[in-house]
Amino acid sequence: MIDKKIDLSNGFACPLPIMEYKNVLLAHGGGGKLSHQLIKNMFASQFKNELLEPLHDGAIFSINGTRFAFSTDSYVINPIFFPGGDIGTLAVNGTVNDLSMCGARPLYLSSAFIIEEGLPMEDLWRVVLSMEAATKAAGIQLVTGDTKVVDRGKGDKIFINTSGIGIIPDGIEISPQRAKLGDKIIVSGTIADHGIAIMSVREGLEFETQIESDCAPLNGLVGAMFAASQEIHVLRDPTRGGVATVLNEIAESANIGITILEDLIPVSEEVMGACEILGFDPLYVANEGKLLAFVAPTAADKVLAAMRAHPFGKNAVTIGEVVADHTGTVIMKTRIGGSRVVDMLSGEQLPRIC
Amino acid sequence: MIDKKIDLSNGFACPLPIMEYKNVLLAHGGGGKLSHQLIKNMFASQFKNELLEPLHDGAIFSINGTRFAFSTDSYVINPIFFPGGDIGTLAVNGTVNDLSMCGARPLYLSSAFIIEEGLPMEDLWRVVLSMEAATKAAGIQLVTGDTKVVDRGKGDKIFINTSGIGIIPDGIEISPQRAKLGDKIIVSGTIADHGIAIMSVREGLEFETQIESDCAPLNGLVGAMFAASQEIHVLRDPTRGGVATVLNEIAESANIGITILEDLIPVSEEVMGACEILGFDPLYVANEGKLLAFVAPTAADKVLAAMRAHPFGKNAVTIGEVVADHTGTVIMKTRIGGSRVVDMLSGEQLPRIC
Numbered sequence: 001m002i003d004k005k006i007d008l009s010n011g012f013a014c015p016l017p018i019m020e021y022k023n024v025l026l027a028h029g030g031g032g033k034l035s036h037q038l039i040k041n042m043f044a045s046q047f048k049n050e051l052l053e054p055l056h057d058g059a060i061f062s063i064n065g066t067r068f069a070f071s072t073d074s075y076v077i078n079p080i081f082f083p084g085g086d087i088g089t090l091a092v093n094g095t096v097n098d099l100s101m102c103g104a105r106p107l108y109l110s111s112a113f114i115i116e117e118g119l120p121m122e123d124l125w126r127v128v129l130s131m132e133a134a135t136k137a138a139g140i141q142l143v144t145g146d147t148k149v150v151d152r153g154k155g156d157k158i159f160i161n162t163s164g165i166g167i168i169p170d171g172i173e174i175s176p177q178r179a180k181l182g183d184k185i186i187v188s189g190t191i192a193d194h195g196i197a198i199m200s201v202r203e204g205l206e207f208e209t210q211i212e213s214d215c216a217p218l219n220g221l222v223g224a225m226f227a228a229s230q231e232i233h234v235l236r237d238p239t240r241g242g243v244a245t246v247l248n249e250i251a252e253s254a255n256i257g258i259t260i261l262e263d264l265i266p267v268s269e270e271v272m273g274a275c276e277i278l279g280f281d282p283l284y285v286a287n288e289g290k291l292l293a294f295v296a297p298t299a300a301d302k303v304l305a306a307m308r309a310h311p312f313g314k315n316a317v318t319i320g321e322v323v324a325d326h327t328g329t330v331i332m333k334t335r336i337g338g339s340r341v342v343d344m345l346s347g348e349q350l351p352r353i354c
Numbered sequence: 355m356i357d358k359k360i361d362l363s364n365g366f367a368c369p370l371p372i373m374e375y376k377n378v379l380l381a382h383g384g385g386g387k388l389s390h391q392l393i394k395n396m397f398a399s400q401f402k403n404e405l406l407e408p409l410h411d412g413a414i415f416s417i418n419g420t421r422f423a424f425s426t427d428s429y430v431i432n433p434i435f436f437p438g439g440d441i442g443t444l445a446v447n448g449t450v451n452d453l454s455m456c457g458a459r460p461l462y463l464s465s466a467f468i469i470e471e472g473l474p475m476e477d478l479w480r481v482v483l484s485m486e487a488a489t490k491a492a493g494i495q496l497v498t499g500d501t502k503v504v505d506r507g508k509g510d511k512i513f514i515n516t517s518g519i520g521i522i523p524d525g526i527e528i529s530p531q532r533a534k535l536g537d538k539i540i541v542s543g544t545i546a547d548h549g550i551a552i553m554s555v556r557e558g559l560e561f562e563t564q565i566e567s568d569c570a571p572l573n574g575l576v577g578a579m580f581a582a583s584q585e586i587h588v589l590r591d592p593t594r595g596g597v598a599t600v601l602n603e604i605a606e607s608a609n610i611g612i613t614i615l616e617d618l619i620p621v622s623e624e625v626m627g628a629c630e631i632l633g634f635d636p637l638y639v640a641n642e643g644k645l646l647a648f649v650a651p652t653a654a655d656k657v658l659a660a661m662r663a664h665p666f667g668k669n670a671v672t673i674g675e676v677v678a679d680h681t682g683t684v685i686m687k688t689r690i691g692g693s694r695v696v697d698m699l700s701g702e703q704l705p706r707i708c
Contacts, residue, residue, distance in 0.1 A: 016479045024473040029503030042479065043499055046486045051462070051497040059497035061462065063521065066418045072464035072517055073500045078508075108405070108415065110426035112515050114468070119378040125370045125396065132400045143405040143413035145397060148430045149383030150706060154510035161466050163426055163517035167417065352504060 017041040031240025031286075032345030036249075056176065057098040057236065060168065067168040069104035071095055074161040078352040080127065083197050084212030088130030090288060090354060091160040093217045094239070096138045100222040101235045101291065103174035104166030106138065111162050112146040116155035127158060138217035140164075171230050178233035179254035183322040184300035186293045188221060188307055189214070189315035190266045191243055195285035195350050196274045203278065211270050216289030221312045228306035231299035237291050239354055241345040244283040246292060247330045248344040258330045260320030260342070283332075284345050286353045294322065371395040385594025385640075386699030390603075410529065411452040411590065414522065423458035425449055426517040432706040434481070434511050437551050438566030442484030444642060444708060445514040447571045448593070450492045454576045455589045455645065457528035458520030460492065465516050466500040470509035481512060492571035494518075525584050532587035533608035537676040538654035540647045542575060542661055543568070543669035544620045545597055549639035549704050550628045557632065565624050570643030575666045582660035585653035590646050593708055595699045598637040600646060601684045602698040612684045614674030614696070637686075638699050640707045648676065 019041060027034040044052065051059045058071030073094050080087040092109065099106040111131065115124065135142050168174075193214040200211050218237065225232060234254075238246040243265075251258045267275075267282045275282050289312060295303045300318065307313030330342040373395060381388040398406065405413045412425030427448050434441040446463065453460040465485065469478065489496050522528075547568040554565050572591065579586060588608075592600040597619075605612045621629075621636045629636050643666060649657045654672065661667030684696040 016476055019475050022475055024469050024471060024475065024478060024503055026471050026503050026505065029469065029501055035501065038501060039499075042482055043501075046482050047489070047496045047499075049495050049497065051495060052499075056498075059462065059464075061497070063461075064418065064420045066420070068519075070462060070464060070498055070519060072466045072498055072515065074466040074468050074502050074515055076468055076502045076504050107417075108413065108424060110413075110424060110517050112426045112428040112517075114428050114430060114513055115378050115383065117378060117380050121373050121376055121378065122370055124378060128396055128400050135401070141403050141405060142401045143403065143415070144410075144424055144426055145393075145401075145406075146427045147383055147389065147392060147397075148428050148513075148706075149378055149380050150430050150510060150513075151380065153507065154432075156504060156508040159468055159504075159513070161426065161428055161515035161517075163464050163466075163515075165422075165424060165519065352502075 017045060026351045030345065030351065032245055057101040060102055069099050069102035069166045069168055071098040072161065072163040073098060074159060075354060076159050076352050077354055078156060079201055080157050082201050082213055083210050085215040086127060086130050087158060087160055088127035089134045089215050091162045092131050092134035092138060093215050093288060094354060095162040095164040096140060096217045096219055097237045099164050099166035100219045101237050102168065103172040103235065104168045106140050106164055106166040106219050108141055108143045109135065109162050109164045110144045111142055111160060113148065114155055114159040115147065115149045116157050117149055117152045119157055138219055172226060174232065174235050176234055176250045176253040179250055179256050179294045179322055180233060181256065181322050181324055182297045183233055183294040184297055184318050185258065185260065185320040186295060186304055186307065186316055186318050187243065187266065188291045188313045190268045190271065191287055191290060192267060192271050192275065192282035192285035194288040195353050196271045198353055199278055199350060200274055205274060205277065207270050207274065209270055211274060214287055214289035216312050218289065218291050218312060221307065221310045224306045224310045225293065225303050228302045229299035231296035232293055232303060233296065234294035235291055238287050240286055242284040242286055243292065244330065244342045245345045247342065251330050252328050255327055257323045257326040258320060259323045260330065260332050262332050262334045264317060264319045266315055266317055283342060286350060288354065371399060380705045384699065384705065385599055411455040414456055421522040423453050423456035423520045423522055425452040426515065427452060428513060428515040429708060430513050430706050431708055432510060433555055436555050436567055437564050439569040440481060440484050441512060441514055442481035443488045443569050445516045446485050446488035446492060447569050447642060448708060449516040449518040450494060450571045450573055451591045453518050453520035454573045455591055456522065457526040457589065458522045460494050460518055460520040460573050462495055462497045463489065463516050463518045464498045465496055465514060467502065468509055468513040469501065469503045470511055471503055471506045473511055492573055526580060528586065528589050530588055530604045530607040533604055533610050533648045533676055534587060535610065535676050535678055536651045537587055537648040538651055538672050539612065539614065539674040540649060540658055540661065540670055541597065541620065541673050542645045542667045544622045544625065545641055545644060546621060546625050546629065546636035546639035548642040549707050550625045552707055553632055553704060554628055559628060559631065561624050561628065563624055565628060568641055568643035570666050572643065572645055572666060575661065575664045578660045578664045579647065579657050582656045583653035585650035586647055586657060587650065588648035592641050592644060592646055594640055596638040596640055597646065598684065598696045599699045601696065605684050606682050609681055611677045611680040612674060613677045614684065614686050616686050616688045618671060618673045620669055620671055637696060640704060642708065
């Protein structure tokens with residue numbers, strides 16, 4: 001453990017927060033335990049304010065009576081083109097989804113490119129066309145941007161940041177803290193498709209059917225869910241760190257117990273096969289077009305039916321519920337009748353997956 | 355000139371816009387002619403909408419009767435620590451200033467880090483502390499964020515994106531198109547300090563007095579200017595590409611002629627000396643705490659007085675005006691009594707200056 005004083009050149013000394021590592025590791029960006037430590041000890045502590053506090057997918061604030069959500073993400077995925085999408089599709093859908101998970105209707109997006117010198121213009125053009133198609137599919141507008149170029153070897157083809165603004169309709173109240181005893185936990189479809197599509201490309205794996213990323217905008221699906229019921233308490237898209245990490249975050253921040261049933265968790269046969277070959281647990285693998293919803297038990301059937309009627313929710317299924325025991329912990333009932341703790345991702349499973 | 359069809363792997367062909375270059379160059383991010391070409395031909399054409407159209411420092415839109423400005427910038431400056439600030443200070447002030455140049459009062463900022471694996475935690479901590487100090491100095495809140503880590507050699511220490519939201523008060527109407535015949539052009543202080551501070555570090559130059567970046571938040575200064583008069587038509591901070599590039603952008607988009615007087619342009623002695631050694635024209639060098647204002651002639655004295663009463667405007671001076679001749683062009687009356695066209699920056703003068 002390092003806990004020493006730094007002598008800053010601007011003339012004052014300030015303690016570095018206790019960090020186990022002297023240098024930043026890939027795992028600090030992996031969405032698991034190290035990411036959480038970094039965010040908690042370095043960022044949340046310094047920028048403390050009531051809006052940052054909830055560490056949601058975005059900030060929520062009210063201006064002149066209108067509630068807004070505001071979210072940002074930088075996309076550094078490798079490779080930039082992959083089955084089912086590219087970094088442009090991902091950059092648009094990722095931020096559309098973060099806003100949707102706040103219960104907001106996404107309106108406007110910014111996009112900022114960091115391009116490595118030498119990127120073929122054709123690649124940039126392909127990415128721009130994907131972004132254009134993705135904004136149209138999601139029904140939003142890209143309204144402002146920025147372009148930086150860094151020297152060859154100081155970047156990696158292209159990184160894209162998108163930030164977005166959305167409006168939260170009256171009556172909608174979504175927050176990880178709102179998870180309640182008895183809530184049904186619904187997942188909108190098969191999990192782990194995005195992460196395994198990327199890893200298959202990286203590892204050169206070939207399957208009978210090509211595994212495609214599930215990258216998709218979820219604002220339409222969320223709209224359909226709210227039209228069915230407003231008794232939806234929590235929405236989250238399980239990206240980096242996967243379903244396991246997101247459920248742990250919710251269990252911790254709402255101080256609830258979560259039980260899920262292994263038998264009910266939808267994973268496609270190809271993805272399950274690839275997970276076995278690659279040694280991954282699908283619960284920890286990133287998704288880019290799926291959501292988890294915590295819904296009041298009385299509304300669960302209605303919400304599930306609305307999801308199944310939507311193209312991005314047709315395989316939706318209830319996988320568990322909020323329980324009175326094991327507060328702060330996620331427990332999975334396994335296929336063979338046992339039960340095990342599903343912990344947060346520790347270390348780095350899939351670097352640069354988004 | 356390349357003007358060929360690309361066969362995109364997703365099955366449709368689409369013409370790459372006419373670009374003179376097959377690959378992205380550093381100059382495509384330099385803020386000059388190539389940047390403009392890239393933005394115009396690739397981005398503006400594809401994402402065409404009424405909000406993106408003006409290619410301002412940010413987008414301006416109205417929601418439920420409130421006018422908002424929304425802006426984004428990624429910061430890739432090298433070195434990340436420099437005299438007068440660091441990448442953290444710059445990332446906060448840069449976006450605060452972009453919002454201010456839309457006439458907005460900045461409220462909320464997002465921040466997204468792309469960190470290269472191996473960055474010393476102490477460096478990250480120093481940057482975070484700078485950002486904290488900068489948000490306090492500007493009176494804004496950082497409300498949401500993102501952290502990504504890329505493999506060693508695929509980034510360069512740290513890149514930071516900030517996006518920001520501000521509110522435009524009633525009665526304020528700022529836009530490059532509003533420049534009018536007779537408008538006085540005021541600069542808020544000495545120019546070229548930021549760019550020369552960075553280049554001096556990179557080149558290892560030493561002067562009697564260390565040249566410091568002018569990096570500063572301009573929202574307070576803009577507030578003081580509006581309190582003096584609302585007859586301010588255009589505001590711009592001359593960052594990449596410097597004063598010359600910004601004046602050219604305004605001359606072009608408002609279809610006006612601009613005349614400036616070389617004698618009146620404030621440049622500190624040290625910066626002028628460094629410019630001579632390094633072979634730079636201060637008109638093209640980046641600033642990070644200065645603004646250009648186009649003000650109605652009747653209000654110019656009041657606005658200038660208000661600026662001089664503010665710490666970030668104490669060296670403000672009128673450097674020129676909007677004239678009836680040479681539409682779309684910037685002309686400088688030189689010290690020796692001649693006059694020359696001041697063109698937009700072509701090529702790359704100072705890579706990774708912000």
